[in-house]
Amino acid sequence: MDNKHLLGRRIKELRKNAGLTQEQLAEMINIETTSLSGIESGRHFPSLPTIEKISKNLNVEMKTLFDFNHL
Numbered sequence: 001m002d003n004k005h006l007l008g009r010r011i012k013e014l015r016k017n018a019g020l021t022q023e024q025l026a027e028m029i030n031i032e033t034t035s036l037s038g039i040e041s042g043r044h045f046p047s048l049p050t051i052e053k054i055s056k057n058l059n060v061e062m063k064t065l066f067d068f069n070h071l
Helices: 003-017 022-029 033-040 048-057
Strands: none
Touching: 003 033, 022 033, 022 048
16 A cells, blocks of 8 residues: 555544544635545545644644554
């Protein structure tokens, strides 16, 4: 599995752990729900500003998004 898919799975995992829906997180980071879905499914790689917003709104360090050794 490539890093794009691993990052998407990790974001989805952290979002669910935070008790958020895709719609809620997408609204919080000011992107379309379809864009977040594309990121979580590994179809799209988020930009650095989007990664920063995701980590901030999930209350994790950016490096945590890339900690997918357990996946």
